[in-house]
Amino acid sequence: MKKSIYLIAILALVAVFGFKSSEGEIKTIVVGDDLPSQSVSLMATDDKSYTLVDLKKENGLLVIFSCNTCPFVVGGKDSEGWEGRYNGIFEAATDNKIGMILVNSNAAKRDGGDSMADMKKRAKKSDLKATYVLDAASVVADSFGARTTPHVFLFDEDLALVYAGAIDDNVGKASEVKEHWLKSALTKVGKGERVDPAQTRQKGCSIKRVKIE
Numbered sequence: 001m002k003k004s005i006y007l008i009a010i011l012a013l014v015a016v017f018g019f020k021s022s023e024g025e026i027k028t029i030v031v032g033d034d035l036p037s038q039s040v041s042l043m044a045t046d047d048k049s050y051t052l053v054d055l056k057k058e059n060g061l062l063v064i065f066s067c068n069t070c071p072f073v074v075g076g077k078d079s080e081g082w083e084g085r086y087n088g089i090f091e092a093a094t095d096n097k098i099g100m101i102l103v104n105s106n107a108a109k110r111d112g113g114d115s116m117a118d119m120k121k122r123a124k125k126s127d128l129k130a131t132y133v134l135d136a137a138s139v140v141a142d143s144f145g146a147r148t149t150p151h152v153f154l155f156d157e158d159l160a161l162v163y164a165g166a167i168d169d170n171v172g173k174a175s176e177v178k179e180h181w182l183k184s185a186l187t188k189v190g191k192g193e194r195v196d197p198a199q200t201r202q203k204g205c206s207i208k209r210v211k212i213e
Contacts (some may be wrong), residue, residue: 016040017023019164022035027211028164031198035061035159036143036204042103042133043116045123053138055099056159057130062093062151062182064167065146068122069106069113070205073149078173083126089167090129091181096190098154100130104140106149108208138209152193154185162189165200193207 003176009198029036041049064082066073074117076079090160108113123132135141144153154163164183168177185195 010184022064026142027143028147029136029153029161030033031161031164035063035155035161038159040140042135042140044131044133045116046131050101050131050133052101053159055101056147056155057094057099058097058157059192060088060098060154060156060162061159062098062186063144063155064089064100064102064130065105065107065141065144065149065151065153065207067106067114067149067205067207068103068118069109070149073156073202074122080145080173080174082167084211085167085174087127087129090184092186093206096186098186098189102128102132103135103140103146104132105135105138105146106208107136110211114208138207141207141209146207148202148206150204151207152182154182154189156189163195163198165202171203181186 025164030143039051039052041051043049052063064086066177068074071079071081073081075084090100104114104119119132119134122128146153151168152163152165152167153161156162163182165181166180169175169179169181181197182199188195
């Protein structure tokens with residue numbers, strides 16, 4: 001299994017410290033920053049449009065940049081992938097009065113598995129409980145400085161970022177997770193407590209933005 005996970009990691013592009021978008025160089029938001037792109041309207045797989053704020057609940061909002069095509073999300077030969085944990089995360093978020101949204105920003109792969117039609121099929125196949133939206137031109141991803149699928153951003157009741165990074169420490173197998181960073185953060189936010197750690201290193205495939213000439 002370790003060999004297969006290693007191969008997945010080689011094939012996937014992991015985070016970098018700076019990158020370009022149509023707006024030039026962008027940087028990832030940091031703990032304490034406000035929720036970006038609050039008024040951007042995003043089409044979901046249920047054929048309704050939402051803004052990020054529409055999905056916020058009493059204690060905050062969880063945003064996960066995701067997709068249909070990355071092995072870190074959907075799994076591989078010997079890796080479960082993180083998508084199989086999304087519904088459990090949704091339940092944990094709901095229990096702590098926190099909204100959750102999945103954002104597909106793979107603008108360069110709309111014809112390669114990440115179209116809205118593909119998203120609808122994926123949402124149905126995986127029985128996704130969280131709202132799954134299409135970020136058409138990676139506008140939301142750029143405003144967050146989101147780098148990978150998945151990349152997690154958790155905001156508190158005031159829509160200030162309190163946790164960013166990875167879901168947990170084992171993409172390959174849920175039963176072998178030792179550090180449940182995101183679920184711990186959700187519980188802390190639900191109780192109004194400080195999140196620690198507030199930052200972990202995200203791991204995944206690079207978000208497929210349209211290349212800038």
